[in-house]
Amino acid sequence: MTTDARSRYLDLLMGCLTREVFLDQEVRNIDLARWPGGDDIRSILKEQGWRLVEPSGDPAVRSVGNDWPPTAETMAGTARLRNTLDCCRKVIEDDVPGDFMETGVWRGGNTILMRAVLAAYDDADRQVWVADSFEGLPAGDGDRFPADDGIDFSVFPQLAVSADDVRANFARYDLLDERVRFLEGWFADTLPTAPIQQLSVLRLDGDLYQSTIEALDALYPKLAVGGYVIVDDYGAWESCREAVTDYRRDHGIDDEIIPVDWTGAYWRRTR
Ligand SMILES: C[S@@+](CC[C@H](N)C(=O)[O-])C[C@H]1O[C@@H](n2cnc3c(N)ncnc32)[C@H](O)[C@@H]1O
Numbered sequence: 001m002t003t004d005a006r007s008r009y010l011d012l013l014m015g016c017l018t019r020e021v022f023l024d025q026e027v028r029n030i031d032l033a034r035w036p037g038g039d040d041i042r043s044i045l046k047e048q049g050w051r052l053v054e055p056s057g058d059p060a061v062r063s064v065g066n067d068w069p070p071t072a073e074t075m076a077g078t079a080r081l082r083n084t085l086d087c088c089r090k091v092i093e094d095d096v097p098g099d100f101m102e103t104g105v106w107r108g109g110n111t112i113l114m115r116a117v118l119a120a121y122d123d124a125d126r127q128v129w130v131a132d133s134f135e136g137l138p139a140g141d142g143d144r145f146p147a148d149d150g151i152d153f154s155v156f157p158q159l160a161v162s163a164d165d166v167r168a169n170f171a172r173y174d175l176l177d178e179r180v181r182f183l184e185g186w187f188a189d190t191l192p193t194a195p196i197q198q199l200s201v202l203r204l205d206g207d208l209y210q211s212t213i214e215a216l217d218a219l220y221p222k223l224a225v226g227g228y229v230i231v232d233d234y235g236a237w238e239s240c241r242e243a244v245t246d247y248r249r250d251h252g253i254d255d256e257i258i259p260v261d262w263t264g265a266y267w268r269r270t271r
Contacts, residue, residue, distance in 0.1 A: 013173065014082065034052060098126070098224045100127075102203040111129075133186050194218070197222070231266065235264070255268060
């Protein structure tokens with residue numbers, strides 16, 4: 001692939017994953033009960049399988065990843081997706097060894113992009129690790145993790161996306177193969193024993209203190225020098241930021257934290 005074709009492919013893919021390339025067509029289902037007509041028309045519509053939808057694609061919001069999109073494969077937005085792309089590209093160009101991984105994938109968009117980078121750069125060795133409960137977030141466990149006290153994202157069914165749905169999303173872009181490795185279950189159960197040798201890009205997107213610290217504890221030691229840690233929720237969630245601060249303090253990490261947008265941040269491991 002020429003350099004130009006590679007960038008065009010990856011740019012187009014990112015635009016598809018966020019739906020930004022056809023945002024004018026993005027709609028959200030709304031409850032048929034809100035149909036202003038009478039009950040009899042409503043039941044006919046229901047019988048015939050009609051849907052009631054409303055426009056749901058504000059470019060200003062989507063570009064900075066500040067909504068839960070109805071169909072897009074990522075809620076991260078363009079700036080954070082591009083940061084994932086840049087980190088993956090840089091470690092390939094600099095020959096930093098190790099796989100790519102995201103902990104907390106939702107519909108899989110960031111990991112789909114990671115797999116596409118491997119394809120675009122003819123990388124024959126690296127794998128992409130896709131770690132999630134595939135049933136949403138745990139309720140915050142304030143006893144063990146005080147920073148998560150009172151936080152409960154487990155009540156949002158929109159955050160529970162099955163592994164089969166994520167596989168289907170990879171397949172939609174012809175990027176599902178044996179180099180995409182699913183780790184299904186709670187991070188505390190899957191990450192410490194995952195058969196991962198080395199990582200070069202580790203993207204954390206589990207929102208909670210618990211989900212962030214469990215990922216760092218299990219995986220940071222496997223990150224190669226020259227590799228990147230990306231923290232999606234660094235600006236958005238105090239709980240996540242606290243986990244990063246605690247981990248860095250306890251392990252003497254002083255690599256510069258670089259902001260990506262209003263929430264995302266990353267650093268490059270120098271030692
Ligand atoms: C905000 S979403 C991730 C968004 C995604 N990275 C994207 O690009 O759109 C958070 C995800 O983390 C997962 N998650 C959070 N904490 C977890 C834990 N402790 N164990 C397993 N999965 C977890 C949830 O199931 C959910 O899919």
